[in-house]
Amino acid sequence: MALRRPMVAGNWKMNGSAALAQELFKKFAAKLQNDSAEVVLCPPSIYLESVRQLLESNKQTLDGALVRMGAQNLSQHDFGAYTGEISGQMLKDSGCRYVIIGHSERRRMYGETSNIVAEKFAAAQKHGLTPILCVGESGPAREARRTFEVIAEELDIVIEKNGTMAFDNAIIAYEPLWAVGTGKSATPEQAQEVHAFIRNRLSEVSPFIGENIRILYGGSVTPSNAADIFAQPDVDGGLIGGASLNSSEFLSLCSIAMSA
Ligand SMILES: O=C(CO)COP(=O)(O)O
Numbered sequence: 001m002a003l004r005r006p007m008v009a010g011n012w013k014m015n016g017s018a019a020l021a022q023e024l025f026k027k028f029a030a031k032l033q034n035d036s037a038e039v040v041l042c043p044p045s046i047y048l049e050s051v052r053q054l055l056e057s058n059k060q061t062l063d064g065a066l067v068r069m070g071a072q073n074l075s076q077h078d079f080g081a082y083t084g085e086i087s088g089q090m091l092k093d094s095g096c097r098y099v100i101i102g103h104s105e106r107r108r109m110y111g112e113t114s115n116i117v118a119e120k121f122a123a124a125q126k127h128g129l130t131p132i133l134c135v136g137e138s139g140p141a142r143e144a145r146r147t148f149e150v151i152a153e154e155l156d157i158v159i160e161k162n163g164t165m166a167f168d169n170a171i172i173a174y175e176p177l178w179a180v181g182t183g184k185s186a187t188p189e190q191a192q193e194v195h196a197f198i199r200n201r202l203s204e205v206s207p208f209i210g211e212n213i214r215i216l217y218g219g220s221v222t223p224s225n226a227a228d229i230f231a232q233p234d235v236d237g238g239l240i241g242g243a244s245l246n247s248s249e250f251l252s253l254c255s256i257a258m259s260a
Pocket residue numbers: 011103175179180181182183218219220221239240241242243
């Protein structure tokens with residue numbers, strides 16, 4: 001059995017504040033005392049510096065806990081005339097270890113095609129960031145029994161452009177669109193089924209990667225449904241939206257992951 005350390009990553013989306021970061025760190029210092037799960041904060045880019053400073057100033061109190069920082073997006077380009085964009089190198093310089101790639105909100109609302117997602121995946125790795133690649137089917141696709149087809153397509157484009165070995169340093173998040181922000185999470189069985197499919201697909205090319213890659217579930221995770229979802233054999237934690245904005249709920253989710 002591979003030892004995959006569970007991860008709880010908070011995707012704040014366009015929410016939160018420097019004050020929320022401070023509140024979270026106060027609770028981390030009191031309650032996060034072991035490294036059996038990894039905790040990642042992905043605030044809006046403008047707050048990365050606040051979180052970086054909090055990570056730095058809480059080094060002692062967080063001793064034993066693994067708290068890290070990620071961004072929500074990056075440019076596929078290295079530099080240049082791309083107004084409003086942020087490069088992988090800039091995120092790396094800001095202290096990020098992770099970056100979310102291909103979130104359904106970006107695919108849907110900002111025209112990110114699977115090709116762009118694959119380029120962003122490459123850009124992240126080029127600059128020493130670990131991509132958290134989001135995949136997931138829409139409600140109609142699930143109803144039409146096209147879930148596996150959609151997931152396979154989204155994965156395969158990234159594999160084709162970057163090679164399977166690129167997944168040696170990546171995380172995948174399964175986020176069904178019908179569960180994101182709807183209050184209706186996937187059942188533990190639905191999540192397990194898709195996670196196993198993703199793991200098997202990667203295992204076909206590299207059993208090592210299939211066995212070791214962490215696959216997070218995202219979509220309406222709360223402290224009341226997390227334990228059953230995180231307990232599934234192929235679920236390695238969660239990518240949390242709404243509940244990551246409430247420090248008590250987020251801390252509960254971290255504790256649940258630590259005992260999963
Ligand atoms: O999109 C998500 C995380 O990236 C999930 O959002 P919710 O937890 O708010 O459903």
